[in-house]
Amino acid sequence: EEQEEDTLRELRLFLRNVTERLSQDKRFKAFTKPVDIEEVPDYIKVIRHPMDLSTILSKVDLHKYVTVREFVNDVDLIWKNALEYNPDSDPSDRQIRHRACALKDTTHAIIRDELDEDFNRICEQIREAR
Numbered sequence: 001e002e003q004e005e006d007t008l009r010e011l012r013l014f015l016r017n018v019t020e021r022l023s024q025d026k027r028f029k030a031f032t033k034p035v036d037i038e039e040v041p042d043y044i045k046v047i048r049h050p051m052d053l054s055t056i057l058s059k060v061d062l063h064k065y066v067t068v069r070e071f072v073n074d075v076d077l078i079w080k081n082a083l084e085y086n087p088d089s090d091p092s093d094r095q096i097r098h099r100a101c102a103l104k105d106t107t108h109a110i111i112r113d114e115l116d117e118d119f120n121r122i123c124e125q126i127r128e129a130r
């Protein structure tokens with residue numbers, strides 16, 4: 001009903017704000033756009049479920065997220081893919097793994113500090129009812 005649409009509108013505003021803040025952070029530049037298959041042809045063979053911050057922003061606008069949990073699941077895809085694709089000890093792998101861990105920790109810290117528990121519970125109840 002109308003109250004649910006008000007709640008989901010507020011969720012989309014929160015998720016857009018978090019996504020834009022992550023996308024503006026220079027550390028996360030590699031995570032802002034889909035990996036270019038021309039540039040990195042073996043990527044799609046190794047990583048079955050690619051994800052990036054621009055795709056997440058598009059999903060917010062397409063009303064794909066009803067809970068913060070679904071949003072965090074997609075952010076988790078980004079950094080887990082980066083850890084999986086960059087397992088080696090060479091400096092470029094280490095640098096992107098460090099940035100992937102920073103993306104994880106930054107996202108979870110924002111959610112812990114800025115998501116109201118009662119608001120989150122209402123979103124979870126809307127998800128269960130659908």
Ligand SMILES: CC(=O)c1nc(NC(=O)[C@H]2CNCCN2)sc1-c1cc(O)cc(O)c1
Nearest residue numbers: 029030031034035036082085086092093096
């Ligand atoms: C996002 C990601 O996981 C990624 N990983 C890389 N790894 C490497 O280049 C490692 C792989 N092991 C051997 C030594 N090179 S480059 C790269 C990337 C960075 C961008 O700025 C844009 C983009 O589309 C992809």
